[in-house]
Amino acid sequence: MRYLLTLLATFATLAAQAGPPQLLLDVARFRNLNKVEKGAEVEIYVTVPTQSLQYRQRAPKAFQSSALVTLDILKADGTSAYHEVITLKPPVLTDTTIAIKNPQSFLKRILLPDGKYTLRGTVKDQYRSAGGETTVEKPLVLEAPAGPFLSDVVLLSRPAAKSGGDDNFARGGYRLTRAPGGSYGRGADNVFFYTELHNAPVGQALRVHYHLTTPDGSAADADATLTPQSGRPTSIAGQLPMGPLPDGPFTLFVEVYGGPGNKKLIAGHRAIGEHSAAEYAPAGAAVPR
Template identity: 65%
Template sequence: MVRYLLMVFLVAMGSLAQARPPQIFLDVARFRNLNLVEKGAEVDIYITVPTQSLTYRQRAPKQFQSAATVTLEVLKADGKPAYREVITLKPPVINDTTMEIKNPQSFLKRVLLPDGKYTLRGTVRDQYRTANGETTVEQPLVLEAPAGVFMSDIVLLSKPAAKNGGSDNFSRGGYSLTRTPIGFYGRGADNLFFYTEVHQATAGEALTMRYILTGPNNFSTTSEATVTAAAGKPTPVVGQLPMGTLPDGEYTLLIEAYSGKKLLAGKRIKGQRKQLEYVPAGASAR
């Protein structure tokens, strides 16, 4: 009887998981294209598909796998495509579909675009489900170069930026960057790591960087560092903040650049902390 009830429970849980549509998250970071001929931006698009929302099929005894396709599009203001790509996801085979931990599938695309207004669209399609098996998300994308000193978007990392001088999609400003999906920090994460760039600061000037982390229940912590503005290129800014007693929920990281007491530029980003959840970070190059 107990075995029968267990089987009924597992079937019900499987049906419940399949009832919800698949999920997709888009995390976008905009950087200036250093090509002086064509002004524009390098757009890093970090796509995450939680595999908990996908349908698993049995491939062999104790072997289950899901499959999905992701269509990534960047649309111009007139609706015409500026970029389009379809990626097939094949998550690893698992031996138990009742496992609470199924690694999300993440990948990173770097797209070069002229300045202008766009719409970013991501569609995930569960290949093993017809009903309620597709989800589309959209968000506006504005690319422009502000006058004066400005900062690029902030990239949140699962571990410290490592100096490497590489030139692949996971490198920027001479650092290797391991992103954390949608700014999520889960179980075992004690520090928040980040990367950004300061543009058009006076070469050789000492800039004071202020990092302010705020969260629920009036949580707040502040740290400062000094960087020297680079000549003829963006100034990389890397750092970390201890999360300590940051409560679960939404947090905000604000980074400001000062010349003496004068605020030159600032940028903020939001994320989530859930200390009881395990979310592996890392992406594949596609």
């Protein structure tokens, strides 16, 4: 009887701890290299914070959660361009009072023709019958300017590392570890990022300017030089120190300048992130060792 009461109390605690399941969708658009069919390679980085999932006791000192993630990409007319269902099984825990439960992340790369789409992600907590589902939608526009342009800027939780590997975490000769939701938490002292430059004048050294700013006017800046590659996009990987930037949202601008004295803006893009020095941010998933 005492064990039963303890077990019931444990389930009550787990149900109280679990709020609505959370889903983070980070989307980055890169141009594909197919010259016949113009389009983009869309990277969808999905993160499910397991703090928001309910854990079920499967054996003495063995607790586990389970989530079902559905990804849909809908065309402008409402028809499906992509559909997939993924089951996430976080590692078994021996103690559900652990304050930090590692999130579950995965990345999908999808080739799509240019056009307008809607990305829809749904997470369902498989151990809850009520209030256990959350849906997130994002507009997705795929198009390419005629002149020089930057792809989406991807925020990283660690520096882009040179790599010759060929997997979902490698791009442009780098291995990338994303910062889920663009969040930087306790212990983060730098913002790391990656993007690609297209259609830039070849053979001319360009100036790349990085600018980090917050709503209160705090800012950090840095410059670098870049020589575009011929026939392929040019990778840009960099970092900026957090320094005294306050908690809250920040905006990172990446700008490329050319022309006489490298003073003419020829391409630019931005990314929005969040800094919270008092909390742990979801760790980015990396390629398995």
